[in-house]
Amino acid sequence: MSDLILHILYVIAITAEAMTATLAAGRRSMDWVGVCLLAAVTALGGGSVRDVLLGHHPLVWIVHPEYLLVVVVAALSAIAVARFMEQLRSLFLFLDAIGLVVFTILGCNVALEMELPVVVVIVAGMITGCIGGVLRDILCNDVPLLFRSELYASVSVVTGILYMGGLHLGLPHDAVMFGAMGAGLALRLLALRFGWNMPKFVYDKDFH
Amino acid sequence: MSDLILHILYVIAITAEAMTATLAAGRRSMDWVGVCLLAAVTALGGGSVRDVLLGHHPLVWIVHPEYLLVVVVAALSAIAVARFMEQLRSLFLFLDAIGLVVFTILGCNVALEMELPVVVVIVAGMITGCIGGVLRDILCNDVPLLFRSELYASVSVVTGILYMGGLHLGLPHDAVMFGAMGAGLALRLLALRFGWNMPKFVYDKDFH
């Protein structure tokens, strides 16, 4: 049952990631193929990088190529409804936040199954949650937003720590998992609402 | 026999890719080592990313390090003859187009041997054909041309679909393979000649 919920949330999340990536592609005037590629990299790139780094084969979209189709359909739909997405901005930020915590938990689970050290489990969650957006920004030739935006990576780390902490305390798995996701989601939404940021480090000398 | 032809075309293709990458490096005033690295990443990067994503080890240039030497020699030669390459622009665009379809077919073949789903086979072909140029553009700090240029990725997808379709119909392997390559090549050359493009998606609002 919790697997099913997680799976549904995952499909919603990759759809939302693909649709917001489409708008990023549109700001760079990419063609439709470029849009689909950027959407696929954004939605599925975090999990792919995690699996490649952990040596966890085959990758998700190789076993389930239907996710590639989900992403392409989401991207083409976003082109069609782009003019209305502006009004739905809050909805997409909400779905993106859900994606962040769902990706994080799924990434932790992969590392947990491989019985990796707890620090690596949390890093695996963060890679899954955040790297898709980093790849999108690199392909759009931007400095990754992640490095500057509202607690994005921090939310992923906090979610992972709560998840691992709860499991370590022997609490029931599903309660811990949804609790960690809820807490991470709340933190991200509060950060968006009140513009919370990590302190920035500003250094203006040329060192190298 | 068809293996030999494919192999010869592959060597021609990595040579051409390395030589055009050299000109891209020259526009960024890279030094000779940078030129060789950019040439190697451009010519061998697509296949490497494919193999890493598919978990298909060892990579081509690890089994055949002579390809690294081919690429380096091609890059250094391109520095020597750069002033004449402008006149040979059509030849290099032609060789690049051959590279695109050859890389695509070779990528499909790797995925076919691994008995992966047909969608993944076509994606593997596209990754092999297109990602080398994407890596080149990222390293040169450009928005990847792929996302905006004449049917580049589309040609790769069409080539892969024709190849898989022909095999699915039970047609003779070599006829299907060279037929798909010829059709892809023709499509790319027509796109270059007549400036065909996929429709672009332009979106100018700041969403994130």
Next chain:
Amino acid sequence: MSDLILHILYVIAITAEAMTATLAAGRRSMDWVGVCLLAAVTALGGGSVRDVLLGHHPLVWIVHPEYLLVVVVAALSAIAVARFMEQLRSLFLFLDAIGLVVFTILGCNVALEMELPVVVVIVAGMITGCIGGVLRDILCNDVPLLFRSELYASVSVVTGILYMGGLHLGLPHDAVMFGAMGAGLALRLLALRFGWNMPKFVYDKDFH
């Protein structure tokens, strides 16, 4: 004994790489999480890319997650002492040069243990030594310095060639290893001191 020295030099090197990456992050006004991520990618990225390309799992930081903590502590320390790092510029360039040759030798050793061809061993050393900085520059949205700076990649290649050459001649392993490292270090420091550069290739026409 030589293993212990190499290990100590490795920890010094990732610390130095993480600290200089922190200053690069500061020039982009990244937040503290972004700083830590950039430091980790810079210090551990070269070895990770090498292991992923060679199919050499598990990666170093997965077996030794304590290195992740070293990198994070180094990055946060660099934020604290940034104002003093300018005066220590020579020290950090020296430590970075040590990192370059240590990473190179460690990368060669991984490929040697896998009994890969000699060209691949040298390439594995260069990837380990140089790619961390390339990833840092990509994430900061710069054209990688590597492609233009004082013999950086060349020093790595020379170190690898001396190492492999000495082993090929049957000289004692440790003498060859520290000799190659010393020669590479000297070359890099001389290049920094006298501004030695590889010849640049400048090409100003638009080819594609």
